[in-house]
Amino acid sequence: MNKATTDQINRYTQSLEGSTMFNVSVDCVIFGYDQSHLKVLLVESDMPQFKGKLSLVGDLLSEGETLRVAAKRILYNTTHLKDVYLEQVEAFSAIGRHPYGRVITLAYYSLLMISENEIEDAKNKKLRWVPVGEIDEMAFDHKEILDTCYNTLKKKLRECPIGFNLLPNKFSLNQLQSLYETVLGITLDKRNFRRKLNSLDLLIDLNESQDDVKHRPAKLYRFDQEKYEQSIETGSLVFEI
Amino acid sequence: MNKATTDQINRYTQSLEGSTMFNVSVDCVIFGYDQSHLKVLLVESDMPQFKGKLSLVGDLLSEGETLRVAAKRILYNTTHLKDVYLEQVEAFSAIGRHPYGRVITLAYYSLLMISENEIEDAKNKKLRWVPVGEIDEMAFDHKEILDTCYNTLKKKLRECPIGFNLLPNKFSLNQLQSLYETVLGITLDKRNFRRKLNSLDLLIDLNESQDDVKHRPAKLYRFDQEKYEQSIETGSLVFEI
DNA sequence: TCAAAAGTGTTCAGGGTACACCCATGC
DNA sequence: GCATGGGTGTACCCTGAACACTTTTGA
Structure with a gap:
């Protein structure tokens, strides 16, 4: 190992000037339970590439906002709920995962009870509770994200009283x-x-x-x-x- | 919920033009085992803010590179090893975590055996194996990252033959x-x-x-x-x- | 009185835990 | 032959799993 290598390891300790920057987003897998069904709150994609497909609710990270705060913001804008159970799961960074450019996304999942929290999207009916078992294709890599979060949920549910x-x-x-x-x-x-x-x-x-x-x-x-x-x-x- | 809200949830489905972008880095907690000691491969920080402190090995994510590939690159540049056990743990995004600007980092941890893999940094002696128990203060939020990864390792070690x-x-x-x-x-x-x-x-x-x-x-x-x-x-x- | 779901104990097997001594080798 | 670590078996307890009937209420 030579000095050049050591420097490279610490490239970001010199300066951040001119370094490559990335779009960062947060995608929320909002699980709800209702009459013996586990459901996920999804939105119809409005992108031509994903016409008719469902996608997770998500948004770009804002300046001065942590990932968790962004996830809470998305949750609040979607459900008007605060203090919802929320957990980070994994980052997804595949190169072509977003058609408009590189976006690195952080998956979070949330748990809430559907019956006591009516989520209405009366104006345009784009938000829907969909049973997890009935979801096949989704926009972006959201099916993979959903599957990962569902597996994490199952593991966590066995280990903790959530x-x-x-x-x-x-x-x-x-x-x-x-x-x-x-x-x-x-x-x-x-x-x-x-x-x-x-x-x-x-x-x-x-x-x-x-x-x-x-x-x-x-x-x-x-x-x-x-x-x-x-x-x-x-x-x-x-x-x- | 009104239409404006639904649009906001899907801000990134319209365009990525002009959106806020972020520096993204990968930090690797490289665990090694040697003569009954669990150690971590650390580097002396060369930043004036963290003079004398140790930091994880890490680097900025490059364009066209996934997070996992970046982690593998950092590992290879540090240890000259390929096919090392590697696992993503968590994203850290606190606002002031990097003195030079906003950097969102993804923590990975790796496992390798020290005795069979001499890591030499002969030229400038900046790389060191440090027993986990002897690490207190570190540069950035790297102590928090290390603790999180160590806890993840302990949990995983009980559950899987790693x-x-x-x-x-x-x-x-x-x-x-x-x-x-x-x-x-x-x-x-x-x-x-x-x-x-x-x-x-x-x-x-x-x-x-x-x-x-x-x-x-x-x-x-x-x-x-x-x-x-x-x-x-x-x-x-x-x-x- | 019937339908529908709530509530309740016991038995058994397998795995986890605690525990102490003999064995093989180098010097 | 002795020092050093390597290797082995048994007894007990507790937890997980299997299993079926009675009770309460509303209609």
């Missing part, structure tokens, strides 16, 4: 179980699932019941965020579903 | 065990560790022994890459250490 973000504040154990079954694409034993949840001690029994059903109403619970954060700090939580 | 990348092709079970103990910062029971490895059926007994030691020589094994890839495909592998 599923509550997809449910209303009050939920029944059966709702929670079918959420896991839907997202992970597996079936779970009801008794084992309940025993597991019980042992984690992360649910608060609200002593309330469903009241809009025409059969025996289920008891309602909510997620104990405080106890969860405490158990993170003490490292005592062993989640794993 | 530790072999830190060892020579031929290794003893004790070497493998102390690698895990060192990187994870835990102690493992020798008999349980061996039983576990045995049940995974991913090691090939080379019917060879160490010959440069002054005690009973250990048997040597190598990692069975083919069997590993097969078991990935069939989904039969349950690793987890």
Whole structure:
């Protein structure tokens, strides 16, 4: 290794003048859960190259804005929601991924409950909730991004109690179980699932019941965020579903 | 939601003309293992702001180059090695992270064995292997990047058989065990560790022994890459250490 | 009283964990 | 023969997995 090489490694420590610059974007995979379906919020592409295809919601990064802030902005502009679960997944930088020029994009995914958050795009009907299983071709490399984010979600859902973000504040154990079954694409034993949840001690029994059903109403619970954060700090939580 | 909002979400579907562009860099956390120490390959910063501080090896992304190719280039220029284990971790985009201007960086980490790969920077002695435990302050936000990558490595090491990348092709079970103990910062029971490895059926007994030691020589094994890839495909592998 | 979904315990097998001594080699 | 690290087996416990019936409510 010679000096030239060392310098090259640190090219950006000399100056940024005249260096190549790039468009940077953020694409959000907004997952929602609704009546036993995992859906993604997509928009019809208005680019001639991708006529009729769906794309993720995204935007270019703005000056003076971090990637996370950009993702939150996109989320807010799309859903009018703040404090949504949001996680960075991966950068996509293939050369030809954008027809108008080089764009490096950062994929984020979000979780929210559909029923309590009506997303309306009344004027032009371009925004749609689409079940993940029904999405095949998409604009850009968005199918690849979606698949990557969905895999990340599945892995994360098994390791951390993030599923509550997809449910209303009050939920029944059966709702929670079918959420896991839907997202992970597996079936779970009801008794084992309940025993597991019980042992984690992360649910608060609200002593309330469903009241809009025409059969025996289920008891309602909510997620104990405080106890969860405490158990993170003490490292005592062993989640794993 | 009105039309203006929908347009804003898709700003980059109209044109990229005149949009804000960014410097993009790749920073590599090159982990190496050597005589029971996990080390990182660092370079002394030549920037006055970071005098005496160490920084990761990195470089600006070049036109027509993907992030992964840039990471491979940096790795090759630093170590003269190809086919090194390499994984993207996270994008860092804090506004003031670079003193000369806005730079969005993508962190990658790599694994290699130090003893078999002499990294020499004879001319100016700027490259150094530093034990992870001895690194405190670094240039830029590189300490944060390093910590993030180290945590990712620890998690990945428990879930996937990637530790072999830190060892020579031929290794003893004790070497493998102390690698895990060192990187994870835990102690493992020798008999349980061996039983576990045995049940995974991913090691090939080379019917060879160490010959440069002054005690009973250990048997040597190598990692069975083919069997590993097969078991990935069939989904039969349950690793987890 | 019936339909529909809620809720509840036990048994078994396999894997994780704890633990201590003999073995092979070089000097 | 001794110092040094290499190599091996067993017992227990706990967790994960399989499995079917009773209860509550509304209609």
